[in-house]
Amino acid sequence: MARKLQNLRNIGIIAHIDAGKTTVTERMLFLSGSKHRVGKVDSGTTTTDDDAEEQDRGITIYAACVTFDWKDVHINLLDTPGHVDFTAEVERSLRVLDGAVVVFSSREGVEAQSETVWRQADRYKVPRIAFINKLDREGADFRRVLGEMKDRLNASPVPIQMPVGLGPSHVDDPFRGIVDLIKMRYSTFEDEGKKINEGPIPEELLDDAQLAREEMLESLYTLSDEMTELTLSDEEIPNELIRKVLRQGTLERIIQPVVCGSALHGIGVQGVLDSVKHYLPSPLDRPPVVGTNPKKDKISEQRSPDPKEPFSALVFKILPAKTGDLYWVRIYSGELKSNSRIYCSGQDKKENVAQLWQINASKKDRDGQLETIGTGEIVGLIGPRFAVTGDTLCDQKTPILLEKIEFPETVIEMAIEPDSTAERDKLSGVLELLKRQDPTFKAQENKDTGQTLISGMGELHLEVIKNRLLRDFNLKVKVHKPRVSYRETVSKSVEVTGECHRLVSGQQMFAKVKIRMEPDSKSEAGVAIRSLLPIDAMPPEMVQIVKDEIKARGEGGGAIGSFPLSKMKVTLLDAETTEESTSMAFSIATGEAFEAALIKAEPIMLEPVMKLTVTTPEDYYGEFVGDLAQRRAQIVSTDTRASFTSIVANAPLAELLNYSNVMRSLSQGRAGSSMEPLGYQEAPNEVRDQFMM
Numbered sequence: 001m002a003r004k005l006q007n008l009r010n011i012g013i014i015a016h017i018d019a020g021k022t023t024v025t026e027r028m029l030f031l032s033g034s035k036h037r038v039g040k041v042d043s044g045t046t047t048t049d050d051d052a053e054e055q056d057r058g059i060t061i062y063a064a065c066v067t068f069d070w071k072d073v074h075i076n077l078l079d080t081p082g083h084v085d086f087t088a089e090v091e092r093s094l095r096v097l098d099g100a101v102v103v104f105s106s107r108e109g110v111e112a113q114s115e116t117v118w119r120q121a122d123r124y125k126v127p128r129i130a131f132i133n134k135l136d137r138e139g140a141d142f143r144r145v146l147g148e149m150k151d152r153l154n155a156s157p158v159p160i161q162m163p164v165g166l167g168p169s170h171v172d173d174p175f176r177g178i179v180d181l182i183k184m185r186y187s188t189f190e191d192e193g194k195k196i197n198e199g200p201i202p203e204e205l206l207d208d209a210q211l212a213r214e215e216m217l218e219s220l221y222t223l224s225d226e227m228t229e230l231t232l233s234d235e236e237i238p239n240e241l242i243r244k245v246l247r248q249g250t251l252e253r254i255i256q257p258v259v260c261g262s263a264l265h266g267i268g269v270q271g272v273l274d275s276v277k278h279y280l281p282s283p284l285d286r287p288p289v290v291g292t293n294p295k296k297d298k299i300s301e302q303r304s305p306d307p308k309e310p311f312s313a314l315v316f317k318i319l320p321a322k323t324g325d326l327y328w329v330r331i332y333s334g335e336l337k338s339n340s341r342i343y344c345s346g347q348d349k350k351e352n353v354a355q356l357w358q359i360n361a362s363k364k365d366r367d368g369q370l371e372t373i374g375t376g377e378i379v380g381l382i383g384p385r386f387a388v389t390g391d392t393l394c395d396q397k398t399p400i401l402l403e404k405i406e407f408p409e410t411v412i413e414m415a416i417e418p419d420s421t422a423e424r425d426k427l428s429g430v431l432e433l434l435k436r437q438d439p440t441f442k443a444q445e446n447k448d449t450g451q452t453l454i455s456g457m458g459e460l461h462l463e464v465i466k467n468r469l470l471r472d473f474n475l476k477v478k479v480h481k482p483r484v485s486y487r488e489t490v491s492k493s494v495e496v497t498g499e500c501h502r503l504v505s506g507q508q509m510f511a512k513v514k515i516r517m518e519p520d521s522k523s524e525a526g527v528a529i530r531s532l533l534p535i536d537a538m539p540p541e542m543v544q545i546v547k548d549e550i551k552a553r554g555e556g557g558g559a560i561g562s563f564p565l566s567k568m569k570v571t572l573l574d575a576e577t578t579e580e581s582t583s584m585a586f587s588i589a590t591g592e593a594f595e596a597a598l599i600k601a602e603p604i605m606l607e608p609v610m611k612l613t614v615t616t617p618e619d620y621y622g623e624f625v626g627d628l629a630q631r632r633a634q635i636v637s638t639d640t641r642a643s644f645t646s647i648v649a650n651a652p653l654a655e656l657l658n659y660s661n662v663m664r665s666l667s668q669g670r671a672g673s674s675m676e677p678l679g680y681q682e683a684p685n686e687v688r689d690q691f692m693m
Contacts, residue, residue: 003074003374003376003377005282005283005284005305005375006282006284007072007073007074007282008073008074008076008282008283008376008377009073009074009075009076009098009099009276009277009280009281009282010076010096010097010098010099010283010330010376010378011075011076011077011078011097011098011099011100011276011280012077012078012079012080012090012093012094012097012099012100012101012126013077013078013079013080013100013101013103014080014082014093014094014100014101014102014103014117014120014121015082015102015103015104015113015114015117016082016104016105016108016111016112016113016114016117016674017059017081017082017083017113017674018059018082018108018672019082019103019104019105019108019111019114019133019134020103020105020133020134020263020264021060021079021080021082021103022041022046022048022060022079023041023046023133023263023264024101024103024131024133024263024269024272025046025047025048025066025077025079026038026039026040026046026047026048026263027193027263027269028068028070028075028077028269028272028273029047029066029068030192030193030194030266031070031193031194031266031269031270031273032068032070032075032273033068034066034068035047038192038266041058044058047064047066047360047361048060048064048066048079048361052471053464053467053468059081059082059083060080060081060082060083060086061081061083061086061089061464062081062086062089063078063079063080063081063089063090063092063093063317064078064079064361065077065078065079065328065359065360065361065378066079066359066360066361067358067359067360070273070276070277071273071274071277072277073276073277075273075276076377076378078093078097078378080093080117082113082117083113083460083674084112084113084116084457084458084674084675084676084677085457085458085459085460085461086457086461087113087116087120087408087457087676088407088408088438088439088440088457090116090117090120091120091405091406091407092316092317092389092390092405092407092439093316094117094120094121094123094124094126095314095316095405096314096316096330096378097124097126098126098127098280098281098282098283098285098286099126099128099129099276099280099281100121100126100127100128100129100280101128101129101130101131101272101275101276101280102114102117102118102121102128102129102130102131102256103130103131103133103263104130104131104132104133104145104149105133105134105137106132106133106134106137106140106141106142106145106166106260107134107137107138107139107140107141107641108615108641109141109144109145109641110145110148110149110152110153111613111615111674112611112613112648112674112675112676113674113676114152114153115152115153116676118153118155125253126253127250127251127252127253127279127280127281128250128253128256128280129250129256129257129258129259129272129275129276129279129280130149130155130157130256130257130258130259131258131259131260131261131263131268131272132145132163132258132259132260132261133260133261133262133263134262134263134264135163135166135167135175135260135261135262135267135268136167136168136169136174136175136262136264136265137167137168137262138167138168138171139167139641139644140166140167140175141166141641142159142163142166142260144641146159146258149256155256156219156254156255156256157255157256157258158219158246158249158256158257158258159181159212159215159216159258159259159260160180160181160182160216160246160257160258160259160275161178161179161180161181161258161259161260161268161271162178162179162181162208162209162212162260163175163177163178163179163260163261164176164177164178164179164186164205165177175262175267176188177189178260178261178267178268178271179201179205179209179212180271181209181212181213181216182216182239182242183239184201184209184213185198185199185201186198186199186200186201186202186205189265189266189267191266192265192266193265193266193267193268193269193270194266217231217242219255220242220245220246220249220255223245223248223249223254223255224241224245224248226241227241227242227245243278243279246278246279247278247279250279250280250281251279251281251285257279259271259272259275282376283305283332283375283376284305286305288302288303288304288305289302289303289312289332289333289402290302290402290403291303291312291392291400291401291402291403292401293399293400293401294345294348294399294401295399298401301400303332303333303334303400304333305332305333305375305376306333306334306375307333307334307335307374307375308334309333309334309375310333310334310394310395310397310398310400311331311333311334311336311342311393311394311395312331312332312333312334312392312393312394312395312400312402313329313330313331313332313336313392313393314329314330314332314390314391314392314393314402315327315328315329315384315388315389315390315391315392315393316328316329316330316389316390316405317389318387318388318389318436318437319380319437320433320434320436320437324354324355324383325382325384325436326357326359326380326381326382327380327381327382327384328359328378328379328380329378329379329381329393330377330378331373331374331375331376331377331378331379332375332376332402333375334375334395335372335373335374335375336356336372336373336379336381337353337356337371337372338353338354338355338356338369338370338371338372339353339354340352340353341353341396342393342394342395342396343393343394343395343396343399344384344386344387344391344392344393345391345392345393345394345400345401346387346388346390346391346392346401347386347387347388347391349385349386349387350396351383351384351385351386351387351393352383352384352385353381353382353383353384354382354383355369355381355382355383356370356371356372356373356379356380356381357369357370357379357380357381357382358370358379358380359378359379359380388436388439389405389436389439390404390405390439391404405439407439407440408440408457408677409485410440410441410442410455410456410457410485411455411457411458411484411485411608411610411653411677412455412456412457412458412459412461412462412482412483412484412485412608412653413442413453413454413455413456413462413482413483413485414454414455414462414466414479414480414481414482414483415451415452415453415454415479415480415483416454416466416469416477416478416479416480417451417452417477417478417480418452418475418477419476419477419478420476423475423476423477426473426475427452427469427475427477428445430469430473431443431452434465434468440456440457440461441455441456441465442454442455442456443455451480457677458675459482459657459660462482481657482657484607484608484652484653484654484657485564485608486561486563486605486606486607486608486683487558487563487564487565487566487567487605487606487607487608487680488557488558488559488560488561488563488564488565488566488603488604488605488606489519489558489565489566489567489568489603489604489606490517490518490519490568490597490598490601490602490603490604491519491601491602491603491604492518492519492601492602493516493517493518493519493601494516494517494518494597494600494601495514495515495516495517495573495597496514496515496517496593496596496597496600497512497513497514497574497593498512498513498514498515498588498589498590498591498593498594498596499511499512499513499589499592500512500585500586500588500589500592502588504584507580507582509580509582509584509585509588510577510578510580510581510585511575511576511577511581511582511585511586511588511589512574512575512589513546513572513574513575513586513589513590513593514572514573514574514575514593515550515570515571515572515573515590515593515597516570516571516573516597517568517569517570517594517597517598517600517601518568518569518571518601519567519568519569520567520568520569521567523566523567523568523569525564525566526551526554526555526564526565526566527550527554527565527566527568527569527570528568528569528570529547529550529551529554529569529570529571530569530570530572531543531546531547531571531572532571532572532573533572533573533574533575537574537575538575538577539577541583542575542577542581542583542586543572543575545583545586545587545590546572546575546586546590547572549586549587549590549591549594550572550590550594553590553591553594553595554570554594558598558603559598559599559603560603560604560605560688560691561605561691563605563691566606566680567606567680570594570597604682604683604688605682605683605687605688605691606680606681606682606683607652607653607654607681607682607683607687608652608653608677608679608680609650609651609652609653609677609678609679609680609681610650610651610652610653610675610676610677610678611636611648611649611675611676611677611678612633612647612648612649612650612651612656612659612673612674612675613646613647613648613673613674614628614646614647614649614663614671614672614673615644615645615646615647615671615672615673616644616645616666616667616670616671616672617643617644617645617667617670617671618640618643618644618645620666620667620668620670620671621638621645621647623666623667624647624663624666624667624671627662627666628647628649628651631651631652631655632651632652632655632684633649633650633651633652633655634649634650634651635647635648635649636648636649636650650678652681652683654687656675659673659675660673
């Protein structure tokens, strides 16, 4: 199945939770003719939220892919979650997408997760357009959202539409239509958006529309000398030139075209689809992907979006299934056929591709089995066995290894205990399946207690995992309360020498190792290890023995509560060898030095800190400020929007467990909140004392 690359769009819908992403997706499917009825989030009938947990909660948890045609372009669209606990779904989606539609609620504006997904899009250099949604809601403010985009996101929004009216029908000037600032036409909408009544701009709106158009054009003059010259000579600027400049600025990520509407009522979604067609990139507009050759000392390689180039693709999601895991891949170059053999460069394994499938939501499209798939496409594969999320699939004769997808560290964990040996074996298999599906989910069994510790990105993440274990897999397990994932580090730099003088089985062993242990803010996870030994100081294999022992000791945990070590570095400074030096001797000497240094460097405990954003009616502002003070929170900022106040605070995760229930109690269910990991900070003595061994 080969398409014209210039007519292909791989896009994502990204936003804060409840901004309307899934509703926008539903409207796109409806307006494109892919669906004959619009699904509702509240009733659990949307195409992309097809998981039982998503339907129960009314939120998106898993990224889902849908494909449809709009006019002469084919669109592969990924609907992504808006809750911070599932931000990894956004991360891996943006890694493979060419463009994005960022949805903002016109009432809430730029929210916490809006900032997170915007930073993620920046990191992957994804061009984007913006859709300001919910203009029919009480408190809607189009201009305020534009200002927040500039101030909080450092964005350069360029409105190409102007809303007519704001708010619901009972206000004096309700939202009722849209002015297209390029064509200078006024549109109203009927029949859930399928019928558009387009005509001239009413006289009472003409001055505002002219002013808004001038503001749009002024944003584009610096991008086009031709536009500037036409303006200076007082000539009319053709619409085709305006769109050309908008596209150029969008592809270069200098500007973000902004459209508006109400997805719930089908108003303005056509403008989003047209903007996807006109301004977001095709695979041809994106630079070649860059990687290394795993067979030739990691020499740099690149692949252009060309079907004649060697095949290359990236696995960005895996859906485990008893009938065969479905691997979601983005094809960057070449073509792929069913019943073919490819190479997984990340695992150094050959893989079979038995079947190719068009993806529909989180499933295979029943009528979508394919024989061939071309460059630029997003497709599902059945057949691979060894590849994991982030692995590269490529041609065996011309291998390439693309950059993997980096995921954040987990911050919260929960213990589960199987009821029987049979349940333990079943649990082990289920957890492996879940880990293949979700790279941010971790599970490790404690052989001594029989408990299994599972860890994730937040309370909701673990709650969803727990429900799947109990409901979807019918496991009989005891589930304990979530607990925080603490870390340990050291507070000062020390140098320690470890020695081994032992007689083992009649053989004298000797080794001496000197190390420096110190704090290192750059090393977020684990222990950074380096060697300052001269090349001829000791055999390379012995140096590796020392490094392996340091790594093993670092993974063993710290001295306070055996929590994982982080933000620290160990440097091998000196070593002494004789004929009696063995690998065991160096392991013993290194272990002795590490443990002694760990105590001498005065270990400290670190606790995860969250950025908490609370949006509450003004009447409850005081209650929230007082409650946050009791939770060791530092209030960073407050911002009043209409009758609501937004409070941004940094607070320890341990103080925010079950916060959603507390928030509802404080505000009679009228407040909302979101959290995202901010990092780790030193825990106070009262927290540390609870874990002293």
